[in-house]
């Protein structure tokens with residue numbers, strides 16, 4: 482194992498503690514900056530209180546699982562640590578999580594499993610705190626899928642612990658942004674190279690407001706592949722980015 486115990490402890494602490502300041506910063510930004518709202522609908526105080534309460538239980542799960550897997554030897558990070566191994570682990574974690582999230586998210590929209598995901602969908606209009614509001618079981622499944630896969634991989638190839646930690650930090654930010662109910666991208670975003678690969682906050686906001694489709698986390702690729710993307714997702718993003726928010730959850734502007 483490459484990192485010393487205090488170094489590993491610092492990495493676990495980063496995963497345990499980074500989510501709250503990210504959510505707080507985006508919460509402040511979405512309320513104070515002059516930015517484009519996606520759904521111009523009120524967010525009730527009791528929803529935010531419920532989401533904060535959920536986050537106290539679910540946020541430490543990633544860190545606890547990561548520490549348990551590494552310290553028990555199930556996940557074996559190998560050295561020597563290099564920028565290349567960090568970058569490769571980050572990319573593999575990101576690609577795998579996209580697949581795992583899509584598959585498990587779709588499964589949780591299946592009636593017999595929906596009880597796992599129901600808590601997250603109590604937030605029809607979302608805010609940054611919705612990004613940390615899940616049932617404990619849902620967060621366990623999500624993170625076990627990521628860390629379990631990286632643990633298996635670590636017995637065959639080099640897996641970098643800072644690479645996994647870096648992925649989690651990026652995930653905390655993109656997930657909070659995806660729930661922030663603000664559109665930061667321009668109206669021609671989908672015509673850019675970046676826009677062909679990555680989602681916008683409008684994409685996931687539509688999933689919450691309409692309850693189905695747009696299951697992807699960072700990219701719409703799997704939704705397009707399996708026919709589960711809302712066909713008007715790009716049109717809605719363009720409209721919102723031009724400064725015309727949606728005023729009803731079921732709004733379908735032509």
Ligand SMILES: [Zn+2]
Pocket residue numbers: 586590598602688692
């Ligand atoms: Zn869902």
Ligand SMILES: [Zn+2]
Pocket residue numbers: 601611660685689
């Ligand atoms: Zn969500």
